[in-house]
Amino acid sequence: MLKEYRLSHNLTQQQMADLLKIDYTCYSRYENHQRKMPYNVLIKFLELRKAKYDDYVISVLEQI
DSSP states (O other), X not given: OHHHHHHHTTOOHHHHHHHHTSOHXXXXXXXXXXXXXXXXXXXXHHHHHTOTTHHHHHHHHHXX
């Protein structure tokens, strides 16, 4: 999901990390499934995507 989005928008891992306001190393670990993404970063990612269903998902995650 992360890598596909990043590549479809011609972004580097560093650029994605910057958009999510996280360290490059953390982003790389999330993308490579070496570390689970915390909810706050997931919410930022969903906000970047701006998909129609994401508003509902974001609201549910914010309540957790």
